[in-house]
Amino acid sequence: MHSLRSIFSSLQGEGRNTGRPCTFIRYSSCNLACVWCDTERISKMLFTTDQVVREVAKLKNKSVIITGGEPTIQPELENLVDALKEKGYWIAIETNGLVAPPFIDKFDYIAVSPKPQYQVRYDKNSMIRKANEVRIVATSDDLAVYCLKIRDLIKADDYYISPLEEKGRMHYRRAMTLLSKVNKLSNEMPPWQLSIQTHKVLGIR
Numbered sequence: 600m601h602s603l604r605s606i607f608s609s610l611q612g613e614g615r616n617t618g619r620p621c622t623f624i625r626y627s628s629c630n631l632a633c634v635w636c637d638t639e640r641i642s643k644m645l646f647t648t649d650q651v652v653r654e655v656a657k658l659k660n661k662s663v664i665i666t667g668g669e670p671t672i673q674p675e676l677e678n679l680v681d682a683l684k685e686k687g688y689w690i691a692i693e694t695n696g697l698v699a700p701p702f703i704d705k706f707d708y709i710a711v712s713p714k715p716q717y718q719v720r721y722d723k724n725s726m727i728r729k730a731n732e733v734r735i736v737a738t739s740d741d742l743a744v745y746c747l748k749i750r751d752l753i754k755a756d757d758y759y760i761s762p763l764e765e766k767g768r769m770h771y772r773r774a775m776t777l778l779s780k781v782n783k784l785s786n787e788m789p790p791w792q793l794s795i796q797t798h799k800v801l802g803i804r
C-alpha cells in the first residue's frame with residue numbers, strides 16, 4: 600500500500616520544470632523531521648498501486664511528480680514507477696537525497712533537496728550522487744560552503760537556492776544573499792540560480 604497525503608493536479612512551481620502541468624503524488628512520511636515541515640501533521644490515506652494509477656489517469660496530465668514526505672523510503676515505490684511508466688507518463692521524483700534506491704534511474708527527472716541541518720546524516724556511499732537539479736532552501740545565508748560541498752557530492756545539471764517560507768513570509772533577501780556568496784566563492788558553470796516557489800507566491804497548490 601502507498602501511504603499518501605494527496606494526489607492532485609497543479610503546475611510545477613519551482614526549478615527547471617516551473618510551469619509544467621503535473622499530477623503530484625505526495626507521500627506522507629519522511630526519514631527527516633525539518634521543523635517547518637507539515638508532512639507528519641496531515642492525515643494519511645492508503646492506496647494500492649492500481650488505485651494510485653487510476654487517480655492519476657483521472658487528472659489527465661502527461662507528467663507525474665512523486666514527492667513527499669520522502670518517496671525513496673516507500674516500500675512500493677518501484678511498483679508504482681513501473682506501473683506509471685507502462686502508461687507512458689514522464690515521471691519525476693523530489694527527494695531529500697539521503698537514500699539512493701537501486702531503481703533511481705527509472706525516473707525521467709530527479710530533483711534533490713538536501714537538508715543542511717541534517718548534513719551529518721548524509722553518507723556519500725548511500726546518498727543520491729547524480730540528479731537533474733539540486734535545490735537548497737536558504738534556511739540561513741551562511742550556507743555557501745555547504746552548497747559547494749553538496750555540488751562536489753551531487754553532480755547535477757542545475758543548482759538552485761530557494762527562499763525559505765516561514766509563517767507565510769518568503770525570505771527572498773536571505774536567499775539572494777546566499778546566492779551572491781556562493782557564486783562569489785565559485786565560478787563553476789552553470790552558476791547557482793534562484794528558484795522561487797511560484798506556487799506559494801501565487802497561492803496555488
Ligand code: SF4
Nearest residue numbers: 629631632633636668
Ligand atoms: S525532508 Fe522534506 S518532507 Fe522530510 S521533513 Fe524535511 S521538508 Fe519535510
